[in-house]
Amino acid sequence: MSKTKVSIKDIAQKAGVSTALVSYVLNGKEKESRVGQEIAIKIKQIAAELHYQPSHLAKSLRSGKTHTIGLIIADISNPFFANIARVVEDEAKRNGYTVIIGSSDENADKSRDLINVLINRQIDGFIIVSSENSEQQIHDLKDKNIPFVLLDRYFPEIPTDFVSTDHYKASYDAGTHLVKNGYKRVGMIAYDSHLFHMQERIRGYQDSLRDNKVDFQETWLKKVKINNIENGVKAAIDEMLASTQPVDAVLFATYSLAVSGLKHITKLSLKVPEDLAIVSFGQAEVFELYYCPITYLKQPIVLLGQTAVELLVKKLTNNLNEPAQILMKAELIVRASSKTKYSLST
């Protein structure tokens, strides 16, 4: 690319004028510098013919702003993140920003690489869905005074601006809903992860059982490794059903876990909710089109994405005067998969 790059000098030569004159015109300063209209038009035409691209770096050094946001998501193939990325883009565009996306694949090294690649490309700031063990990256961004907002996940021990679902409350609501609907042996399948949002989902589930006087059993809580979802979920369900106190309901901590779970449940010919009630985090077409529509925790994707952009834009324009730590409510959408137990025929 660099060898074909057209410079101001090339344009100046072709137009037979000074580089300073070209620079004035291409930076929209022809009026201040009293350049004739005719020569200004000629310069612009030549620039267009030569496919001149103003150097991004030079432009951003002048204004200090590039109007570009870096969005780091945890996994682009997860519909939750893909959909939130779409919202972030739409909202950024409304605010005059372009979004460049990197996906860390839940890998801290890759996340660090992406953040560095984007810093070197002069973005104005970041919106980040953090991956596990990436705390140091957040500290580094703070040390370097690079504006950022964390999205959906945050580190409670690091003071940052963030916007997130209230994961604890969502999980607590789901657990309570199942117990109130007559399910007394409620299990949960979560990820084996140190990430705070996952810990909060687990804590909410456990507290909901305790507060509703259900005697939580260790065998009801299964933690699956994120790189072994399919087999992990299979084993988890098999074990939960084979225990001395087999579960009659399962709360899936993520959409991916639920999809793997539904596949296995279908294979086992278990009837939902008669044999096993289901609630899942996250919204997806599959929850609507399953023969027994699935109760789910609807995360506020649009509001999360819009608020993250809003906060970052405020930071970039020096209009965010105090720390913003925003928790949003997930809505429990009740469908047939968690129907009141007493209403079931079996």
Add this chain to the structure above:
Amino acid sequence: MSKTKVSIKDIAQKAGVSTALVSYVLNGKEKESRVGQEIAIKIKQIAAELHYQPSHLAKSLRSGKTHTIGLIIADISNPFFANIARVVEDEAKRNGYTVIIGSSDENADKSRDLINVLINRQIDGFIIVSSENSEQQIHDLKDKNIPFVLLDRYFPEIPTDFVSTDHYKASYDAGTHLVKNGYKRVGMIAYDSHLFHMQERIRGYQDSLRDNKVDFQETWLKKVKINNIENGVKAAIDEMLASTQPVDAVLFATYSLAVSGLKHITKLSLKVPEDLAIVSFGQAEVFELYYCPITYLKQPIVLLGQTAVELLVKKLTNNLNEPAQILMKAELIVRASSKTKYSLST
């Protein structure tokens, strides 16, 4: 960001050495320039303490390469593109490249903006899923000698390197499969789009009917606007069923069309495949978990993504000696939704 940016000068001052010396060390040239090991370590330590980031531009001007690929996808919220992006990233990483993603939301203006933003950020080349009416952008990239590979969609009238599904063949296979299985009034719901891949899907469907001696009816082919999928699909299905020759099978040209279609079919309490057989482009969890598993055209996502990266890397390293225009086969995965009509009880 710019005000906190640490320069080589800052490091030189703190270390009490010349900027040239710092530059040598940070560019890994301490040996050639005979810098003492102690002072080299000191310079590196100070650079780390000050969080020095080498200027990307300077680095890339030296090597002419940034080892960064720009990936433009048509819609990040579409699982096909999100999954292919994941494959491109994995394969790029294996080749030592970082991927920066932009999503055009099927909008040519946005696509142009993204391409320009990424060009100004010194990427080495592009992988592009083109949006409608973006032909001029492809011409511009060619004129500027910017390396790129088109993915999944291409413009037959513009000679470019591309890797794509054979959309015509896939559609032809699906139509033939339905007719051979006893469905004689096969409809298709596609997008109202000039994009070649969509035209090819429609042509394949029409040719499959003609070659199998089915008298194609205009009312069987419906074109839905991409910004009105839900209502467009509803109306299309209603009209197809109400026509004097109502369809007994539908081929959906995309996953999104199929999902909207299945929602409406479920609402109408139509039985699949007894009342209506279904085949769809694209793979998705919902096709597996629907009460009647859906026959679909499995696009070679992994191979498409890997080959696109492979071609681009070859171009970037001057190892692609002839034009590469690769069509790949989609596999028809036959499930219950297109079962042989004679085997059905109704």
